[in-house]
Amino acid sequence: MSGPSTYKPGSGVEKWLDDRLPIIRLGYDSFVDFPTPRNLNYWWTFGGILAVFLMIQILSGIVLAMHYVAHEDYAFDSVQRITRDVPFGWLIQSMHANGASFFFVAVYLHMFRGLYYGSYKAPREILWILGVVIYLLMMATGFMGYVLPWGQMSYWGAMVITNLIGALPFVGDAIREWLWGGFSVGQATLNRFFSLHYLLPFVIAAVVGLHIWALHVPGNGNPVGLDVRKGDAGKKDTLPFHPYYTVKDGFAIIVYLMIFAVFVFFLPTVLGHADNYIEANPLSTPAHIVPEWYYLPFYAILRAITFDIGPIDAKLGGVLAMFGAIGILFVLPWLDTSKVRSMRYRPLTRWFFIFFVVAALGLGWCGAVNPDDYVMGITGFKFLYLGQFLTFYYFAYFIVVLPVLGIIEKPKERPASIEAAVLGTDKA
Amino acid sequence: MTEENGAPGGHGQEPSRRDFIYIAAGGAAAVGGGLVAWPFIDQMNPAADTLALGSIRVDVSVVQVGSEITVMWRGGPVFIRHRTDAEIAEAREVALNALPDEDARNDNLPAGTPGTDANRVLRPEFLIVKGNCTHLGCVPLGLGANTGDYDGWYCPCHGSHYDTSARIRRGPAPENLPVPDYYFETETTVKIGLSPEEASNSGWAVS
Numbered sequence: 001m002s003g004p005s006t007y008k009p010g011s012g013v014e015k016w017l018d019d020r021l022p023i024i025r026l027g028y029d030s031f032v033d034f035p036t037p038r039n040l041n042y043w044w045t046f047g048g049i050l051a052v053f054l055m056i057q058i059l060s061g062i063v064l065a066m067h068y069v070a071h072e073d074y075a076f077d078s079v080q081r082i083t084r085d086v087p088f089g090w091l092i093q094s095m096h097a098n099g100a101s102f103f104f105v106a107v108y109l110h111m112f113r114g115l116y117y118g119s120y121k122a123p124r125e126i127l128w129i130l131g132v133v134i135y136l137l138m139m140a141t142g143f144m145g146y147v148l149p150w151g152q153m154s155y156w157g158a159m160v161i162t163n164l165i166g167a168l169p170f171v172g173d174a175i176r177e178w179l180w181g182g183f184s185v186g187q188a189t190l191n192r193f194f195s196l197h198y199l200l201p202f203v204i205a206a207v208v209g210l211h212i213w214a215l216h217v218p219g220n221g222n223p224v225g226l227d228v229r230k231g232d233a234g235k236k237d238t239l240p241f242h243p244y245y246t247v248k249d250g251f252a253i254i255v256y257l258m259i260f261a262v263f264v265f266f267l268p269t270v271l272g273h274a275d276n277y278i279e280a281n282p283l284s285t286p287a288h289i290v291p292e293w294y295y296l297p298f299y300a301i302l303r304a305i306t307f308d309i310g311p312i313d314a315k316l317g318g319v320l321a322m323f324g325a326i327g328i329l330f331v332l333p334w335l336d337t338s339k340v341r342s343m344r345y346r347p348l349t350r351w352f353f354i355f356f357v358v359a360a361l362g363l364g365w366c367g368a369v370n371p372d373d374y375v376m377g378i379t380g381f382k383f384l385y386l387g388q389f390l391t392f393y394y395f396a397y398f399i400v401v402l403p404v405l406g407i408i409e410k411p412k413e414r415p416a417s418i419e420a421a422v423l424g425t426d427k428a
Numbered sequence: 429m430t431e432e433n434g435a436p437g438g439h440g441q442e443p444s445r446r447d448f449i450y451i452a453a454g455g456a457a458a459v460g461g462g463l464v465a466w467p468f469i470d471q472m473n474p475a476a477d478t479l480a481l482g483s484i485r486v487d488v489s490v491v492q493v494g495s496e497i498t499v500m501w502r503g504g505p506v507f508i509r510h511r512t513d514a515e516i517a518e519a520r521e522v523a524l525n526a527l528p529d530e531d532a533r534n535d536n537l538p539a540g541t542p543g544t545d546a547n548r549v550l551r552p553e554f555l556i557v558k559g560n561c562t563h564l565g566c567v568p569l570g571l572g573a574n575t576g577d578y579d580g581w582y583c584p585c586h587g588s589h590y591d592t593s594a595r596i597r598r599g600p601a602p603e604n605l606p607v608p609d610y611y612f613e614t615e616t617t618v619k620i621g622l623s624p625e626e627a628s629n630s631g632w633a634v635s
Contacts, residue, residue, distance in 0.1 A: 282500065289585055
């Protein structure tokens with residue numbers, strides 16, 4: 001789809017540059033004249049939104065690093081000082097803290113879009129896998145970033161997560177001490193987390209480059225899941241990226257930034273946790289440790305494994321299930337056996353997908369509460385059981401539903417082409 | 429190719445000198461890469477000054493019978509409980525096979541030492557253990573807050589119950605709270621995190 005370049009240097013200088021470093025040509029072919037399916041809906045705008053938020057996080061983060069002190073005695077106060085004394089620190093700190101949440105909202109919507117429309121299927125497997133790599137890097141970055149303010153949740157979140165590593169057989173304790181750089185979460189841990197938290201966003205940016213490269217080889221998927229036709233017919237299936245999708249993405253970005261602004265200016269702390277406004281205290285654990293909201297579903301999966309599985313004890317089993325929940329995404333392209341990409345034409349699987357979204361949200365709910373509490377006060381119905389059921393469904397969706405339904409399901413009739421789907425000119 | 433190397437029999441049939449050079453060069457590069465990588469990995473391990481800050485002295489005369497204190501050692505809590513006779517008796521009458529973790533988890537004694545109460549204390553009245561739950565590292569609650577179903581400690585994070593010898597009795601924690609290296613310098617002063625030389629005459633013995 002990324003056919004021959006249509007870039008024509010407009011001036012002598014551009015021609016001179018194009019013969020030496022065709023960077024304008026690269027930008028033109030990638031973001032101006034790039035042929036894009038004409039039927040992309042707003043679910044396709046989150047890629048652009050994510051690019052904007054990566055930039056917001058990097059820019060605001062670099063500024064915060066000018067004022068932040070990565071020391072166990074000063075870190076907490078330095079963040080408070082940023083929000084109170086540093087000119088516009090309140091704004092930039094709020095952008096960074098809330099930006100993380102909005103980054104994750106966008107990435108989850110982007111991922112659900114991919115799951116619904118089969119964006120992971122051939123020939124886009126590498127594109128999908130790179131996306132999962134970015135997501136993993138985001139989780140690592142977000143986790144270490146949350147430790148930096150050195151509040152109670154920062155400290156104890158770090159303690160719980162690093163202790164999970166200790167569950168690994170034989171090498172767990174050594175790796176844990178290696179991560180800590182001491183005998184507990186402390187100064188060495190904070191300092192290295194700061195270093196890595198600064199590094200990883202640039203790694204993310206690099207992988208995003210690969211992600212876009214891998215996107216521009218087959219081109220965008222689209223809501224009907226059909227390929228763009230070859231040759232001249234393909235021109236009727238596509239539109240140039242600019243102005244059609246620069247404007248559409250731009251509109252979505254502005255709307256998203258408006259919602260972001262509401263949080264930044266009016267609800268700057270609402271997504272945080274009250275306990276994180278208490279300085280870290282290694283001698284006192286908060287009554288109820290919870291991670292940031294964007295990790296809650298995985299936290300629920302971790303806690304759902306309360307039983308030994310053969311030789312694997314419950315603690316290690318929980319850790320394996322939690323990492324497995326993300327790891328399984330890497331092999332998803334080969335688990336879904338259906339030739340049909342879009343769930344629009346998969347009447348049965350579509351419902352399983354919708355329940356998968358519900359399950360993911362439900363797991364988030366389970367992760368936020370005490371597992372021994374009762375769901376909606378129903379005596380005996382512990383959140384633990386709900387979490388276990390939803391964890392089971394989460395894995396079953398990938399291991400059973402997608403492989404089996406791809407074979408037994410009869411897909412609905414699809415339009416003849418993208419053009420036909422949009423304009424109805426060429427009925428199937 | 430093969431003629432240049434003087435290897436008889438033609439390409440792909442017998443290893444040539446060039447094959448050897450490839451393997452040797454590749455092997456040397458891999459070893460060299462590993463040698464360069466190791467300092468960059470090992471630098472994250474606890475530094476010499478961190479290791480040196482290994483021990484503290486605690487005056488336990490301030491701990492009344494039936495109370496406990498928490499002291500900071502190596503960045504984490506250590507519980508020191510002055511046990512009552514009833515608590516000691518309660519810990520001693522537990523059968524070994526009633527324990528989820530039968531190991532003493534005592535840094536002063538060899539691994540595999542049975543987890544009887546006598547193997548967890550130097551002097552029965554003072555129980556000294558590290559205060560991070562062996563499940564995920566939270567600090568369990570003790571006297572004055574919640575001692576759990578076995579009168580020891582209760583971890584609020586995921587509900588682990590420890591007994592009056594700080595052994596895990598119920599809940600997700602896999603191990604007993606570990607006993608750090610320690611010995612009594614005087615009748616009322618305990619040294620926690622002693623050096624190996626000091627350990628040799630610290631008074632610990634498997635019983």
